[in-house]
Amino acid sequence: MDETVDIRVVVADAVPAARDSLRRIIEATWGWQVVGTATDAFEAVRMCRSEQADLLLFDASTPGMAVGDVRAVLNDAGTLVIEMIERPQAHARAAGAGLAALKSLPADALHASILEHLRAHWGSRAQRAKASS
Secondary structure (H helix, E strand, O other), X not given: OOOOOOXXXXXXXXXXXXXXXXXXXXXXXXXXXXXXXXXXXXXXXXXXXXXXXXXXXXXXXXXXXXXHHHHHHHHHHOOEEEEEEOOHHHXXXXXXXXXXXXXXXXXXXXXXXXXXHHHHHHHHHHHHHHHHO
């Protein structure tokens, strides 16, 4: 996957300062497009569907639905859902249950981690599409 690809992102976090900070990093540092922000899981799902988001960065404390339920609802939309975790202990548990990233990572390390998840996600989608044709 080319890092210059225009990646469409939705950020879901109940804390306005956290949403704004992540949005600034994504747009100014990574060059991706934040197509929306959400304060709860339902709003995040609606936004991902309507904006055809490639990626949902979903804070673990976002109200409305558990991250596993959000992933299930967005499964057919092709949106990759990455749970954003505050504490390293919680990150270890969440990473075992699915895709997760530690919020406290430096921006370049977080970027690299998310790119790795996107590459794997898009690679598996391409393999499924190839197998079904």
